[in-house]
Amino acid sequence: MTTREITSAEELRDLLGAPTGRAVTKERRTLHPRDREWLAASPFCLIATAGADGSCDVSPKGDPPGFALVLDDTTVAIPERPGNRRADGYRNILANPHVGLIFLIPGRTDTLRINGRARLVADAPWFADMEVKGHRPVLAVEVAIEQIFYHCAKAFLRSALWRPETWQPDALPSRPRLVKEVEAVTESLADLERHYGPDYARKLYA
Numbered sequence: 001m002t003t004r005e006i007t008s009a010e011e012l013r014d015l016l017g018a019p020t021g022r023a024v025t026k027e028r029r030t031l032h033p034r035d036r037e038w039l040a041a042s043p044f045c046l047i048a049t050a051g052a053d054g055s056c057d058v059s060p061k062g063d064p065p066g067f068a069l070v071l072d073d074t075t076v077a078i079p080e081r082p083g084n085r086r087a088d089g090y091r092n093i094l095a096n097p098h099v100g101l102i103f104l105i106p107g108r109t110d111t112l113r114i115n116g117r118a119r120l121v122a123d124a125p126w127f128a129d130m131e132v133k134g135h136r137p138v139l140a141v142e143v144a145i146e147q148i149f150y151h152c153a154k155a156f157l158r159s160a161l162w163r164p165e166t167w168q169p170d171a172l173p174s175r176p177r178l179v180k181e182v183e184a185v186t187e188s189l190a191d192l193e194r195h196y197g198p199d200y201a202r203k204l205y206a
Contacts, residue, residue, distance in 0.1 A: 109153030
């Protein structure tokens with residue numbers, strides 16, 4: 001059997017069919033009061049970006065629920081917290097402002113999706129509203145909303161993502177062991193276990 005590649009939008013539409021009903025009409029450009037409630041309850045989102053050359057990145061962002069700040073009906077902002085400083089997504093935004101966001105609420109099988117244009121902000125009057133545990137962000141992603149809608153539950157239902165009886169966190173080695181095995185590190189396993197131990201969680205905002 002040979003591989004059949006899809007190379008045109010027409011072939012793709014012939015294969016999948018055309019979207020109908022709510023799949024078409026659910027798109028909006030401004031925040032509804034329910035969207036604000038969702039953002040206030042969400043502790044986690046994924047930010048998808050692409051560079052000028054088309055290279056892509058998806059970065060997870062998490063904080064206490066409501067960390068994504070609503071600035072107005074068409075603008076949200078997401079704070080930067082101490083991390084690995086790679087800044088892959090941020091460098092992409094500097095080259096290409098288009099971003100895609102997915103906001104999750106643990107236990108919910110639907111998600112809120114926002115697509116728009118982002119800019120990096122180093123300070124603004126609303127930075128004070130993003131302070132957590134004494135940490136004021138040094139950077140935020142401000143997103144002008146171009147498209148917003150709720151995404152259906154099928155992917156979460158198929159994956160059984162929120163069903164604890166399906167979870168297998170020990171299916172792979174621990175984070176320190178993975179780092180030791182797959183990354184070019186000089187630290188010993190004992191050093192890595194100390195790094196990713198209790199102090200790791202205590203330094204989330206340090």
